[in-house]
Amino acid sequence: MNIVILDAYTLNPGDLSWDVLNKLGNCEIYDRTLPNQVVQRAANAEIVLTNKTILTSKEISQLAKLKYIGVLATGYNVVDIEAAKARDIVVTNVPSYGxxxxxxxxxxxxxxxxxxxxxxxxxxxxxxxxxxxxxxxxxxxxxxxxxxxxxxxxxxxxxxxxxxxxxxxxxxxxxxxxxxxxxxxxxxxxxxxxxxxxxxxxxxxxxxxxxxxxxxxxxxxxxxxxxxxxxxxxxxxxxxxxxxxxxxxxxxxxxxxxxxxxxxxxxxxxxxxxxxxxxTPHIAWATKTARQRLLNIAAANIDGFLTGDLQNLVI
Incomplete structure (x- = not known):
């Protein structure tokens, strides 16, 4: 599985390990992604992870290989849910990590x-x-x-x-x-x-x-x-x-x-x-313990998708 993380930096500025995701597929990790970079970077992705990078119907329609969107947060308003649903793309989030x-x-x-x-x-x-x-x-x-x-x-x-x-x-x-x-x-x-x-x-x-x-x-x-x-x-x-x-x-x-x-x-x-x-600069969620828990749950969500045991589904 090709996994692309569009905005990794806020979750992991360098103090966590990506091993839990690297074990699940080929990971491409970007600290930040501008709107006009989304399609190019995720073109071959079957799995896309995003925190605040927006995935509109326009981007989703152009990502032909996309099967799964994992939101690295509890709120999932950054994803056009109806567009994902129309494509039968699974969307998960990460509740209760922080x-x-x-x-x-x-x-x-x-x-x-x-x-x-x-x-x-x-x-x-x-x-x-x-x-x-x-x-x-x-x-x-x-x-x-x-x-x-x-x-x-x-x-x-x-x-x-x-x-x-x-x-x-x-x-x-x-x-x-x-x-x-x-x-x-x-x-x-x-x-x-x-x-x-x-x-x-x-x-x-x-x-x-x-x-x-x-x-x-x-x-x-x-x-x-x-x-x-x-x-x-x-x-x-x-x-x-x-x-x-x-x-x-x-x-x-x-x-x-x-x-x-x-x-x-x-x-x-x-x-x-x-x-x-x-x-304060939106840091209530951001203790190292909470971010590690978020990463672990995100990885478990992907593992559930790959094994057919879906969890934390948005759709």
Whole structure:
């Protein structure tokens, strides 16, 4: 089998081994692939792996040998599913590889919003502590998260992991889920109640027509002025213009975003200028442990395809 990986670098910048894939076929590995390079590079491929490189109906129709598309992520909106289905091309994804990694990042971001560890560390290195008359100081108010209310939008695997950590920190947990099931230490509520009562709102739902710009002028207006928003899910869940205004006017206390509307973002994104907004470069998923798990599952998906034991099918 000829296997082509179109955008390998983010999964494996050099700290993982490709052996699990090399054992399954002849692998051609590209760090990055531009849209106009897809057809040429994958022309002889029976199996194509992609993370963010888009496979439209145009590319799929020109790849005559293609039998299988493996998405190196959970979301599979980079593939024209209908075009693949019309060609009887198998499409798989990799769910649940980074559950703990993302959940931990939620609390890394929340603790930075409330404890300002990075901010104070940098200030100390620039001499602020050395020049103090007292034994300690703080540049921003420090907030305990115990007894605060965590509101989780989307209680799938990651949302449930966040809920478990929140309970361990002594937080109350509200959650909104389209089809709620009884969950320990979680109270299921409607979205309006969640927005109104939560001290922290963490987004863990897929980006769909229904959830596009879920965080908007109206939902922000419902939130407490002391509330924090955390998004480690998809950038399109947030109306960035509305969030910028809410942060500028202190309508909410702060936000921490691991994802943005456009990635990579423009250098002049107004969010970068706000001192009550933390931004990280879409890395919640990217611990070495999570990336190794992703690679192993992707290889197992291909092995299942080759042996007739299909798993993690999208179609």
């Amino acid at each position: 559950t703990n990694s993302v959940a931990q990042m939620v609390f890394a971001l929340l603790l930075e919003l409330t404890k300002h560890v990075g901010l104070h560390s940098e200030a100390v290195k620039f001499g602020r502590w050395s020049n103090q008359a007292d034994f300690c100081y703080w540049d921003k108010s420090l907030i305990d998260i115990e007894n605060l209310t965590m509101g989780i939008v989307g209680l799938g695997a990651i949302g449930a992991a966040v809920a478990k950590l929140a309970a361990a920190f002594g937080m109350s947990v509200l959650a909104y889920q389209r089809n709620p099931k009884p969950t320990p230490n979680v109270k299921h509520v409607d979205l309006e109640t969640l927005f109104k009562q939560s001290d922290v709102i963490s987004l863990h739902c897929p980006q769909t027509l229904e959830t596009q710009q879920l965080i908007n002028v109206q939902s922000l207006a419902l939130m407490k002025t002391s509330a924090f928003l955390i998004n480690t899910s998809r950038g399109g869940l947030v109306d960035e213009a509305a969030l910028i205004k809410a942060l500028e006017t202190k309508q909410i206390a702060g936000a921490a975003l691991d994802v943005l509307n456009f990635e990579p973002p423009n250098a002049d994104n107004p969010l970068f200028k706000l001192d009550n907004c933390i931004i």
